[in-house]
Amino acid sequence: MRIASFNINGVKARLPRLLEWLQETRPKVACLQEVKSQDEGFPAEEFAKIGYHAIWHGQKSFNGVAILADGVQPIETQRGLPLLGPDDPDDDHARYLEADVDGVRVACIYLPNGNPQPGPKFDYKLAWMERLRARMHDLWALEIPCAVVGDYNVIPEDKDVWAPAAMAEDALMQPQSRDAYARLLGDGWTDAIDTLNPRGGVWTYWDYQAGAWQRDHGFRIDHLLLSPEAADRLVSAGVDKEYRGREKASDHAPVWVELSL
DNA sequence: ATGCCTAAGCCCCTTAGA
Numbered sequence: 001m002r003i004a005s006f007n008i009n010g011v012k013a014r015l016p017r018l019l020e021w022l023q024e025t026r027p028k029v030a031c032l033q034e035v036k037s038q039d040e041g042f043p044a045e046e047f048a049k050i051g052y053h054a055i056w057h058g059q060k061s062f063n064g065v066a067i068l069a070d071g072v073q074p075i076e077t078q079r080g081l082p083l084l085g086p087d088d089p090d091d092d093h094a095r096y097l098e099a100d101v102d103g104v105r106v107a108c109i110y111l112p113n114g115n116p117q118p119g120p121k122f123d124y125k126l127a128w129m130e131r132l133r134a135r136m137h138d139l140w141a142l143e144i145p146c147a148v149v150g151d152y153n154v155i156p157e158d159k160d161v162w163a164p165a166a167m168a169e170d171a172l173m174q175p176q177s178r179d180a181y182a183r184l185l186g187d188g189w190t191d192a193i194d195t196l197n198p199r200g201g202v203w204t205y206w207d208y209q210a211g212a213w214q215r216d217h218g219f220r221i222d223h224l225l226l227s228p229e230a231a232d233r234l235v236s237a238g239v240d241k242e243y244r245g246r247e248k249a250s251d252h253a254p255v256w257v258e259l260s261l
Numbered sequence: 262a263t264g265c266c267t268a269a270g271c272c273c274c275t276t277a278g279a
Contacts, residue, residue, distance in 0.1 A: 208266035
């Protein structure tokens with residue numbers, strides 16, 4: 001079973017590219033981030049025409065996540081991250097959606113960017129990561145194959161960025177961001193792409209600016225984290241890099257993992 | 262030290278992204 005994740009940067013602007021990618025790579029599950037559309041504007045019929053059923057959590061202008069499944073309806077299990085307590089500030093961003101597809105629990109995340117740091121946006125990012133960790137503890141306890149995939153907006157290590165110095169002040173690679181990500185791995189989750197490419201040098205994002213794509217100035221922030229029951233069945237994982245070079249591309253490339261289920 | 266693109270909104274500038 002192939003599970004893919006793609007930060008599409010606008011579902012309407014990206015629709016032809018997105019349909020093309022789905023038909024060419026045919027993932028069983030496709031998690032989308034930065035849909036940038038309200039619920040009523042989500043083009044579910046376009047996906048249905050090519051055999052994909054969908055659930056989505058939209059928002060005006062930015063954010064927005066969706067889960068598509070080939071030939072089956074994803075069964076929604078959670079929308080938004082549960083708050084950690086009465087003092088936890090309410091979170092109205094559309095950044096988390098979770099569903100069962102053919103016995104696999106799939107969570108689609110769009111983790112906050114956090115820039116500029118320090119500041120309230122960075123605080124929001126770190127708080128969101130704590131809520132995510134709590135949810136992942138619950139997912140872990142299910143003891144079923146589970147994949148938490150999406151745009152984590154964290155560069156885990158220096159080997160995951162073309163020039164660490166160029167990004168030193170960015171929220172994506174602050175020690176607090178990295179520590180929070182490392183805690184997820186410390187809990188036992190498997191970073192599929194890193195496991196198969198331990199030396200690094202794998203990018204999933206290239207900025208639109210300053211010729212970053214042409215110069216291969218990228219970094220890795222789109223991750224696929226697997227529970228032990230899924231990691232035991234890890235066959236391969238990778239980046240559909242060529243889609244970043246196509247006409248009207250997103251600034252992210254799709255990532256995917258193949259499980260023997 | 263700054264801007265370099267791109268998408269969306271109520272839309273010819275601002276916000277957000279990373």
